[in-house]
Amino acid sequence: MVHFTDPVHGSGEEEETIEIIINIIDMNDNEPxxxxxxxxxxxxxxxxxxxxxxxxxxxxxxxxxxxxxxxxxxxxxxxxxxxxxxxxxxxxxxxxxxxxxxxxxxxxxxxxxxxxxxxxxxxxxxxxxxxxxxxxxDSNDNAPVFTESTYRGSVDENAVGVQVVKLSVTDKDEQNTPAWNAKFKIISGDPEKLFSIETGSNKQEGIIKTAQGLDFEKSRTHTLSVIVENDVPFAIQMTTSTATVVVTVKDINEPPVFKDQQMFVQKPEELPVNSVITNCEAKDPDFAHKNTVKYKIGSDPAGWLNVDENTGLVTVKRLMDRESAFVKNDTYTALIIAYEDGVVPATGTGTLSITLEDVNDNPPFIEERNITVCRDDSTPVLLTVTDKDGPRHSAPYNVMVHEISKPNWSVQMNRDKTGVELVLNSNVLSGTYPVILRVSDTDGLEQDYSIQAEVCNCVENERVCAPLRNSLGVVQGVVGGILLLSGLYYCT
CATH class of the missing domain: 2.60.40.60 (Cadherins)
Structure with a gap:
C-alpha cells in the first residue's frame, strides 16, 4: 500500500492511499x-x-x-x-x-x-x-517331457503291489513348484485296471505298480500309454508328453486250482465205509509246465475220509456221525490238497463241506442219574429226556417201567411228551433203590436206563432227606449193615 502528499499546497499530511498488487509469474524452475x-x-x-x-x-x-x-x-x-x-x-x-x-x-x-x-x-x-x-x-509354460519315448519292465505273474518300471521326466519350470511337479496317468492299454501309477518322491518320476496279479497264461505282455502333466494347469496351451510302457509278464510255477474251491455235498450219516462222497477236480494253470496233479487230505478232524491220490475221489474211511463234536450245524468240513509233481511242488487247497443227513442212530436217555423220593409225598419226580438225534427222530417220547421195578413204581410222560413223571406207589423202607425205565423215541428206538432213587422221610416242603435221630443210632447202624450186604443204601 502506497501513501501520497501535496508538497506545494498541502500541509504535509497524507491526502490519498493507493493499493498496488504485484503478481509473481511462475517459471519452470522445478524438475519432476x-x-x-x-x-x-x-x-x-x-x-x-x-x-x-x-x-x-x-x-x-x-x-x-x-x-x-x-x-x-x-x-x-x-x-x-x-x-x-x-x-x-x-x-x-x-x-x-x-x-x-x-x-x-x-x-x-x-x-x-x-x-x-x-x-x-x-x-x-x-x-x-x-x-x-x-x-x-514362473508360470506353468513348460510341459514336462518324458526322457524316453518307450519304457520296458517285467514282473512275475500274480505279484500284487510290486514296482514294474519308473518313468523319468524333465521340466524347465522352477523346481519344486506346482508348475514343475509332475503327475501321471495311464490313458490306454489297461481296461481291467491291472496297474497303478504314482508320482515318486522327487516329483519327476512316475512309478508303475501292479494293482492286481497278472496272468502269464492270459497275456504275456501289456502295452500302456502314459501322459504326464503338472500339479497345476498349463498357463498356455501346450501338447502333453506321452510315453509307451511295455510290461512283460514272467511265468512262475502256479499251484493247481480246484474247479470248485468250495465243494458242497449232502450225505446220510450212516453212509457205509468205502462209499463215494465226491470227486475233487483240480487243474494246473501252467501251460508251460507239464506236471501231474495229485491229491491228499489236508484236514480231516475226525479221520472219516480217504482221497485217491491220482483221481481225487473222496470216500468214507470210517463211519460218520452227525452228532459228533466235529460237526457244526450238521456240516463236517475237511480240506483237500491238490499238488503237482514238479521239481518245486506247488499246492492248492479246496474246502469240502459235507452236510450229514440225520438217521435215528441214538436212543433217548434220561439225564438224571440220582434222585430223591419222599415216602410221604405222592408228587411225581420229573425226569428229563434227551436225544442226540434231530427233531425228526426224537420227541415225542414213550416210557415204561421195567418188569423188575413195576411193583413199587409207576411212570408216565408229561403233557408235552418230553419229560418223565416217576411216582413211588408203595410204602417201602427208606433206602436207595435202582429204578429201571425203558424210554423210546418217535421211531420206536428204545433203551433201558437205570436210576438210583433215594427213598427217605423228607424235610417239610422240601425233597431233602431229614437228618438222622441220635436215639436210633445203634439200630440204624445194625440195619445199615444188613442193607449194605443186600446192596441197598438208605436213610430215615
Whole structure:
C-alpha cells in the first residue's frame, strides 16, 4: 500500500492511499521428482498384453494445474532388449507400466531393468528419472517331457503291489513348484485296471505298480500309454508328453486250482465205509509246465475220509456221525490238497463241506442219574429226556417201567411228551433203590436206563432227606449193615 502528499499546497499530511498488487509469474524452475529412486516389481511370464505390472509416480513443485507441472512418462531403455526391445509400455499420463509384447520367459530372461523418465511441460520440459527392476516369475509354460519315448519292465505273474518300471521326466519350470511337479496317468492299454501309477518322491518320476496279479497264461505282455502333466494347469496351451510302457509278464510255477474251491455235498450219516462222497477236480494253470496233479487230505478232524491220490475221489474211511463234536450245524468240513509233481511242488487247497443227513442212530436217555423220593409225598419226580438225534427222530417220547421195578413204581410222560413223571406207589423202607425205565423215541428206538432213587422221610416242603435221630443210632447202624450186604443204601 502506497501513501501520497501535496508538497506545494498541502500541509504535509497524507491526502490519498493507493493499493498496488504485484503478481509473481511462475517459471519452470522445478524438475519432476519420482516418489522412489528405484522400483521393484514382478511380472508372470505368462502375462498377456495389457497386463499392468507396476505404477510409478513423479511430482513437480511448480504451480499445480499449470503446464509447468504437468508430467508425462516415457521408457528410455530396456535391458535386456530380448526377445524384443518393446516388451513393456508405459501410460504417459498415470505412469502405469504394462506388458506390451509376448515372449516373457523366466527360464531365459528372469529380470528386466527399465529406465523411466518423467518430463514437465507435457513431456517437453525439465526431466526426472528412475529405475524399475521387473522380476519375471514362473508360470506353468513348460510341459514336462518324458526322457524316453518307450519304457520296458517285467514282473512275475500274480505279484500284487510290486514296482514294474519308473518313468523319468524333465521340466524347465522352477523346481519344486506346482508348475514343475509332475503327475501321471495311464490313458490306454489297461481296461481291467491291472496297474497303478504314482508320482515318486522327487516329483519327476512316475512309478508303475501292479494293482492286481497278472496272468502269464492270459497275456504275456501289456502295452500302456502314459501322459504326464503338472500339479497345476498349463498357463498356455501346450501338447502333453506321452510315453509307451511295455510290461512283460514272467511265468512262475502256479499251484493247481480246484474247479470248485468250495465243494458242497449232502450225505446220510450212516453212509457205509468205502462209499463215494465226491470227486475233487483240480487243474494246473501252467501251460508251460507239464506236471501231474495229485491229491491228499489236508484236514480231516475226525479221520472219516480217504482221497485217491491220482483221481481225487473222496470216500468214507470210517463211519460218520452227525452228532459228533466235529460237526457244526450238521456240516463236517475237511480240506483237500491238490499238488503237482514238479521239481518245486506247488499246492492248492479246496474246502469240502459235507452236510450229514440225520438217521435215528441214538436212543433217548434220561439225564438224571440220582434222585430223591419222599415216602410221604405222592408228587411225581420229573425226569428229563434227551436225544442226540434231530427233531425228526426224537420227541415225542414213550416210557415204561421195567418188569423188575413195576411193583413199587409207576411212570408216565408229561403233557408235552418230553419229560418223565416217576411216582413211588408203595410204602417201602427208606433206602436207595435202582429204578429201571425203558424210554423210546418217535421211531420206536428204545433203551433201558437205570436210576438210583433215594427213598427217605423228607424235610417239610422240601425233597431233602431229614437228618438222622441220635436215639436210633445203634439200630440204624445194625440195619445199615444188613442193607449194605443186600446192596441197598438208605436213610430215615
Amino acid at each position: 521428482v519420482f516418489e522412489q529412486t528405484s522400483y521393484v516389481g514382478e511380472v508372470a511370464e505368462s502375462s498377456p498384453k495389457g497386463t499392468t505390472v507396476i505404477r510409478v509416480k513423479a511430482t513437480d513443485a511448480d504451480e499445480p494445474g499449470y503446464y509447468y507441472s504437468i508430467v508425462k512418462y516415457t521408457i528410455l531403455s530396456q535391458e535386456p532388449k530380448l526377445p524384443s526391445d518393446h516388451m513393456f509400455v508405459i501410460n504417459t499420463v498415470n505412469g502405469a507400466i504394462m506388458v506390451e509384447d509376448a515372449g516373457l520367459d523366466r527360464e531365459t530372461y528372469p529380470e528386466y531393468t527399465l529406465e523411466i523418465q518423467a518430463a514437465d511441460l507435457r513431456g517437453e520440459g525439465l526431466t526426472g528419472k528412475t529405475k524399475v527392476v521387473l522380476k519375471v516369475t
